[in-house]
Amino acid sequence: MDIIGFLGLGFSVALDPINILYCFIGVLLGTLVGVLPGIGPTATIAMLLPITFSLSPAAALIMLAGIYYGAQYGGSTTAILINLPGESSSAVTAIDGYQMAKQGRAGHALATAALGSFFAGTVGTLLLAFFAPPLARAALNFGAPEYFALIVLGLLVSIALAHGSILKALAMIVLGLLLGMVGQDIYTGTPRFTFGVRELYSGLNFVSVAVGIFGVAEILRNLENEKGRDVMVKSVSNLWLGKEEFKRIIAPVIRGTALGSVLGILPGGGHILASFASYSAEKRLSKNPAEFGHGAIEGVAGPESANNAAAQTSFIPLMTLGIPAHPVMALMVGAFILQGITPGPNVINDQPALFWGIIASMWIGNLLLVMLNLPLIGLWVKMLSIPYRALFPAIVLFACIGCYSINQNIFDVFAIGFFGILGYVLIRLGCEPAPLLLGFVLGPLLEEHLRRAMIISRGDPMIFLERPISATLLGLALLAVLIAILPSIRRKRKEVFVEED
Amino acid sequence: MLAKFSLRDLLAGGIFVLAGAYFALEALNYDVGTPFRMGPGFMPLFLGAVLAALGIGVAGAGWQKPDREKPLPPSWRGIALIIGVVIFFGATIRGLGFVPVVFVAAFASAMASRLNSPLFAALLAVGLTVLCTAIFVIGLGMTVPWFGPWLGQ
Numbered sequence: 093m094d095i096i097g098f099l100g101l102g103f104s105v106a107l108d109p110i111n112i113l114y115c116f117i118g119v120l121l122g123t124l125v126g127v128l129p130g131i132g133p134t135a136t137i138a139m140l141l142p143i144t145f146s147l148s149p150a151a152a153l154i155m156l157a158g159i160y161y162g163a164q165y166g167g168s169t170t171a172i173l174i175n176l177p178g179e180s181s182s183a184v185t186a187i188d189g190y191q192m193a194k195q196g197r198a199g200h201a202l203a204t205a206a207l208g209s210f211f212a213g214t215v216g217t218l219l220l221a222f223f224a225p226p227l228a229r230a231a232l233n234f235g236a237p238e239y240f241a242l243i244v245l246g247l248l249v250s251i252a253l254a255h256g257s258i259l260k261a262l263a264m265i266v267l268g269l270l271l272g273m274v275g276q277d278i279y280t281g282t283p284r285f286t287f288g289v290r291e292l293y294s295g296l297n298f299v300s301v302a303v304g305i306f307g308v309a310e311i312l313r314n315l316e317n318e319k320g321r322d323v324m325v326k327s328v329s330n331l332w333l334g335k336e337e338f339k340r341i342i343a344p345v346i347r348g349t350a351l352g353s354v355l356g357i358l359p360g361g362g363h364i365l366a367s368f369a370s371y372s373a374e375k376r377l378s379k380n381p382a383e384f385g386h387g388a389i390e391g392v393a394g395p396e397s398a399n400n401a402a403a404q405t406s407f408i409p410l411m412t413l414g415i416p417a418h419p420v421m422a423l424m425v426g427a428f429i430l431q432g433i434t435p436g437p438n439v440i441n442d443q444p445a446l447f448w449g450i451i452a453s454m455w456i457g458n459l460l461l462v463m464l465n466l467p468l469i470g471l472w473v474k475m476l477s478i479p480y481r482a483l484f485p486a487i488v489l490f491a492c493i494g495c496y497s498i499n500q501n502i503f504d505v506f507a508i509g510f511f512g513i514l515g516y517v518l519i520r521l522g523c524e525p526a527p528l529l530l531g532f533v534l535g536p537l538l539e540e541h542l543r544r545a546m547i548i549s550r551g552d553p554m555i556f557l558e559r560p561i562s563a564t565l566l567g568l569a570l571l572a573v574l575i576a577i578l579p580s581i582r583r584k585r586k587e588v589f590v591e592e593d
Numbered sequence: 594m595l596a597k598f599s600l601r602d603l604l605a606g607g608i609f610v611l612a613g614a615y616f617a618l619e620a621l622n623y624d625v626g627t628p629f630r631m632g633p634g635f636m637p638l639f640l641g642a643v644l645a646a647l648g649i650g651v652a653g654a655g656w657q658k659p660d661r662e663k664p665l666p667p668s669w670r671g672i673a674l675i676i677g678v679v680i681f682f683g684a685t686i687r688g689l690g691f692v693p694v695v696f697v698a699a700f701a702s703a704m705a706s707r708l709n710s711p712l713f714a715a716l717l718a719v720g721l722t723v724l725c726t727a728i729f730v731i732g733l734g735m736t737v738p739w740f741g742p743w744l745g746q
Contacts, residue, residue, distance in 0.1 A: 143733060257602075259654055263609045263647040270616045270640050277633035282623055284633055285616065308675060315671030318708055481706040482713075486721055488675060488702040489695060492682040493725060497735045505683030509676045516672070520664060521605035539636045551629030 099221065102448025106456055111151055115453045118155035119460050122162020126182075127170050127472050131487060133163040134529075135307035137423045138299050139490045141430065142498045149431040150446050154453040156427050157407070160420050161213060161454065164363070164403045165461045168205040168396055169472050172198060181363045181399040184371045188384060188391030195387050199331045204341050204389055205396040206465045207333075212349040212397035213458035216404025219353050220411070221451050224440065227412040231437035234413075236544035237555050241565035243538045246415050248569040249358055250530055251576060258576055260523045268531020269538060271296060278540055291503035298426055300504045301532055302419070303491040304511025305518075305525045311484045312516040318481070331466055341393035344374050348397030356402030357409060358417065363402035367395035404454060411447065412437055415534075419526050422533040601664075602655025609648030617641025674705035690741030691730055696722045 105111060125136045137156055144152035167182035172189035185205060192201040234242070251261035274285045275295030286292040333341070351373065352366040374394040375384045384391050406417045414436030416422040428435040433443065440447045465472070495504045515525050549555035557563045616637050626632025678698045686694050699721040703714035729735045 146733065257651070257654065259647060259651045260605060263605075263644060263651055266640050266644040266647060267609065267612055270612070270637060270644065273616075273637050273640075277623075280624070280633050282633040284623060284637065285619055308679070311675060312668070312672055315668040315675075315705060316665040318706060479708075481703070481708045482717060484706070485699050485702040485714075485717060486724075488678055489699055489721055489725055492679060492698065493695070493729050493735075496682070496686060497729065497733070497737075500736070502683040502686065505679060505686070509679035509683075512679065513672075513676060516667075518605065518608070520667070521601045521608070523605055542636070543631045546628055546631060551627060553628065 095221065095225075098225075098444065098448045099452060101445060102450075102452030105150055105445050105449030106154070106452035108150075110148075111154055111449065111453060112456065114147065114151040114155040115158050115457050116460055118158020119162035119165075119457050119464060121155075122159040122164075123166035123169075123461065123464055123472070124475065125159070126163035126166020126168075127475050128478065128483060131483065132306060132310070133160050134419050134423065135303060135310065135487065135491075136163075137420060137427075138302035138306065139487075139494045141299050141423065141427055142494045144427060145430055145498070149428075149433060149443075150449045152431060153424070153427055153446070153450050154457075156424060157450060157454065158457045160424075161400065161403045161457060162461060164400050165206070165209050165465055166472070168209070168392075169202065169465070169469070170476065172201045172205065172392070173473065174476060181367050181402075182396075183364075184367045184395040185392055187371070188386075188388050191385065191387035192389065192392065197387065200333060200337060200389065201392050202469060203331045203333050203466065204337070204392045206462055208341065208345045208348065208393045208397040209400040210458055210462045211345055212352060212401035213404055213461075214455060215349050216353055216356065216401040217451060217454040217458070219405055220407055220454075221448075224408055224412050224447075224451075227408065228437040228440045231413050234437075234561070235559075236541045236548060237559050237562040238565070240538065240541040240545050241556060241562035241569070242413060242415055243534050243541065245565045245569040245572070246409070246417070247527075247531060247534060247538075249572045250418070250527055251573070256522055256524055258573075261527045264518070264523050264525070264527040265531040268528040268533075269535035271301070271528075272532045272535025273539065278536070279543065289503070291501055295536075296507060296532075297495065297498065297501070297504040298422075298529075298532060299498060300495050300507035301511050302423060302529055303495060304508045305515030305528065306419070307487055307491050308508060308512030309515030309519055309525065311487060312512065313519060314480065314484070331469070337389055340389055344370075344390040344394035345397045347373060347377075348394035349401045352398035352401030353405045355398075356405035356417075363399045363406065366398040366402040370394040370398035407450075410435060411439065411450075414439075416530065419529045422529055425533060597657050597659060598652070599655030599658045599660050601660055602658070603652050606648045606650070606652025606655070609651060610645045611648075613641045613644030613646075613648055615641070617645065668705075668707075670707070671705040674701050678702045685743075686737065686741075688741045688743040690738040690744065691735075692722060692726060692739050693741075693744070695725050 121136065122133065125131045125133055137159055144156060164181060168185045168189065170176055171182040171186035172193050175186050175190035189201045189205065192198065247265050251258055251265065274292060276283050276293050283293050348370040351370050352363065355366040355369065356363055371391060371394060374390045375381050378384065378390060406421060409415045409417050410421045410424055414425065414434065416425050425435050433439060491508055492505050495508055496502065498504065519525060545555055556566060620634040620637035620641060623634035624632030625634040625638055678701050682694055682698050696718050699718035700714050703709050703717045730737065730739065
């Protein structure tokens with residue numbers, strides 16, 4: 093079958109009424125968590141994972157993917173209307189978007205964000221459809237050494253893109269890897285680090301880890317400094333863009349999409365980097381750079397397109413290699429495993445309906461998002477007036493109930509508390525939680541492939557350098573660390589991430 | 594001497610050193626094996642040592658860079674109530690059953706915010722109990738009693 097045939101198969105899955113319904117629920121929830129600051133897609137997807145257990149694999153993954161890219165849309169609404177990015181990647185949108193809203197052009201900013209996102213999401217999905225199959229075919233030739241090198245690359249690139257101290261990010265990765273080793277050893281069955289507790293033999297539940305460090309720790313952080321927030325714009329009108337504005341946004345949208353598509357594939361939050369990169373590119377290319385920061389429509393169009401394109405292309409490493417690019421994708425790995433499917437190059441051949449169904453659903457999801465976001469903007473503005481103090485008890489409850497319902501295991505619930513405290517303390521000490529979760533998910537894979545590779549080579553570590561693909565991947569990993577350490581790049585990183593803090 | 598260090602880096606480094614040391618020492622109790630046939634203790638021993646070394650590096654990086662800004666004080670009330678709720682939920686869900694546990698947990702976690710009055714927390718708790726029971730027990734068919742054996746049901 094050619095790509096048209098595969099896409100036809102995908103649409104026949106995605107257009108199934110049940111799957112459309114779950115796609116709709118996904119993008120609706122995604123928009124909601126994107127709009128409401130304090131709840132991110134990571135915590136939401138972690139909390140909803142147990143619920144998806146009872147759904148069919150296609151419906152479950154379509155819904156979870158919808159939450160993720162829906163959140164990228166919703167985040168921009170909050171950024172524009174109250175200058176408070178609901179999602180870290182929308183931080184840049186807030187700079188000019190909020191200024192536009194102040195000048196009474198909120199409608200134009202929202203429409204630009206939605207149209208740019210739609211275009212970028214569509215192109216990103218198309219790239220996913222074209223590049224995933226050949227990549228997956230190449231990955232079928234990967235042996236244990238290549239996978240080991242690939243995981244090392246993924247982990248190390250994620251620190252180059254994270255903000256803050258590189259040493260701390262490295263330490264967080266290693267801590268995550270070690271936590272991933274709790275439980276029975278895969279080869280010998282020896283229980284490790286279990287304190288003799290039977291419930292820990294199967295390892296720490298990663299939903300508990302994710303909900304603890306991304307949900308509970310975030311709530312504890314927000315409770316430090318409680319304040320209400322003002323919605324300045326009570327109603328939004330004038331959503332239609334004029335011809336003049338249309339012309340102004342076309343080029344930034346296309347450039348943003350291109351930047352985002354490339355950066356999205358990189359591990360460790362490429363979508364955040366993409367929106368910052370697009371903003372500085374637009375500012376540099378503009379005939380009128382002084383307008384930036386005072387309501388330049390290009391400053392909304394470029395970054396919004398970039399982060400949505402990146403959100404789509406970050407599915408490429410997951411769908412072809414089974415390697416998650418960032419924490420949300422790590423949770424998607426968990427969703428695949430809960431459904432009894434090991435994500436990786438085999439999915440595309442063994443489960444073509446699932447694979448193409450997910451891709452086709454992204455088009456439908458992006459279309460649903462435009463319909464949800466523009467005409468219903470009034471509803472989302474109302475949502476913004478729900479105070480955080482009424483929201484976080486619901487998050488705590490959903491986290492506990494969700495974790496308990498997976499295995500009826502009260503130990504999973506206690507683990508949320510432990511990781512909530514651990515995450516809160518580490519975040520306060522300036523350590524980013526995302527590398528820890530990435531390490532936690534990849535730890536068992538890393539160990540398995542390392543041990544297998546060493547058995548193949550009879551204990552000779554040179555195997556990683558003798559095989560060309562693994563040597564290249566490890567070389568790239570080294571390069572990523574070197575670049576991150578270089579002083580000039582360090583200064584740039586500081587600049588890029590400064591507005592986020 | 595200590596004042597010249599960044600306290601945050603020192604504490605973060607300390608946590609990493611302790612965690613690394615724990616994993617490395619505990620790994621010595623398992624079969625370490627050889628590089629050819631690695632035992633269950635090989636990776637944790639190696640990674641634990643790396644983590645401890647990184648911890649020393651993190652603490653050292655704070656040398657002569659004392660923290661400039663004072664972080665906000667933690668909300669002890671929030672921490673106690675939220676973590677308390679999680680432990681309470683785990684400890685009593687089997688004994689008390691879904692409805693009472695969710696109600697108490699919702700009320701207590703709402704009280705973690707200084708902005709919430711007891712009346713608001715109670716109303717929120719009622720709403721959340723109804724919502725969660727509808728979604729999880731009725732909608733998703735979660736196998737948990739509405740009222741547990743401790744309540745004589």
